[in-house]
Amino acid sequence: MRFELARLFLLERKQSDAFERRAADGSKLNREQWLREVFSQEIDFIHRKSERRFVPDQSRPKGEQRIVARIGRKTLSHENDPNDHLKEITREQWRACLVIIDPTSHDDGQKVAIETSSIVGSGFGNFESLITTINGHSPPEPFVIELHSITDQTTFWEYVDRHKGKITSIALEVVMPNMFGGSSSFEEDAKQLRDKEKARKIKETIENEDGLEPETERMRDAVSYATRGGGKVKAKAKGATPYDSTRDKKYIEADVDSENRDINQKTEAAIEAFNKDENEAVVEKEV
Incomplete structure (x- = not known):
């Protein structure tokens, strides 16, 4: 079952x-x-x-x-x-x-x-x-x-590794932190938006037709937060099927x-x- x-x-x-x-x-x-x-x-x-x-x-x-x-x-x-x-x-x-x-x-x-x-x-x-x-x-x-x-973040990084240098777009949609207790820079920034601007969600898209470099500490923190149930992650790579975290439940x-x-x-x-x-x-x- x-x-x-x-x-x-x-x-x-x-x-x-x-x-x-x-x-x-x-x-x-x-x-x-x-x-x-x-x-x-x-x-x-x-x-x-x-x-x-x-x-x-x-x-x-x-x-x-x-x-x-x-x-x-x-x-x-x-x-x-x-x-x-x-x-x-x-x-x-x-x-x-x-x-x-x-x-x-x-x-x-x-x-x-x-x-x-x-x-x-x-x-x-x-x-x-x-x-x-x-x-x-x-x-x-x-x-x-x-x-x-809740999704599997390893599939996102496998997608990034498989299409290295060809990732043209990454979209994040997350809700404000209230329970993970994390101290990453991404979560701290999100908490600031929650407490000061009273934001409930963040929608962020980064793009570069010549290829992004997503393997950064901030992106790892953001993907980790989203896949633990904090939101969704999508990505596009040249000549490849787009990635959608909700397909890896x-x-x-x-x-x-x-x-x-x-x-x-x-x-x-x-x-x-x-x-x-x-x-x-x-x-x-x-x-």
Whole structure:
């Protein structure tokens, strides 16, 4: 069973609303508290002109701090009733994909794993439509969510190496830093734009028809930031297919016994795969 990994970036709204979501004591919610509040309720939304429903699972494994939920799609099943002369009947059916959200604020937190199931269409696409609905809540929520796939930065540098001297354009689109805790020059510049100019996104394109030299410290920092879920990277080279980081999405595989695929086993296997990926990310950072 495959899950796509994506990052949740929470951008604080410039002005608060008197009726925005708050803690029970009236204080402002931090990012983790707000995520837990928002994703603890059922949410109906539209994806590709069709109704969907987000439903949190309150019966998640004991001690599990992540948010376990499902996105469901209602369909009509046409069957024949064996107890009524095999007359045709129509009844509602719900099919769903599994979603696991890590709302915590550690360096690899605020991340989501979305089952890549065709049962409800694209899992990522459904979750993206859910985020659009949350961002459009009235009264406005205290945060805006930016959702980006986590991708493999090695493929970008392989593209650069393969077309050395022929790269004519590189485009970056990233959201403002709020959680990686990095101290690179790129992230520091982005933080300045966030704090002083109140920017939420940076879109930057560098071009040279005679060929760029992208192997710089700043570009490495920018690509690293984007591929960890901070945004997107595109590149063009003479005589070559353009590069797009969103084509190299990161996935995790959950080991599910196809002969005994009950719902608890499926959820526990997905959480185990999520744990493994986060542990590996911590090891890579330490190295």
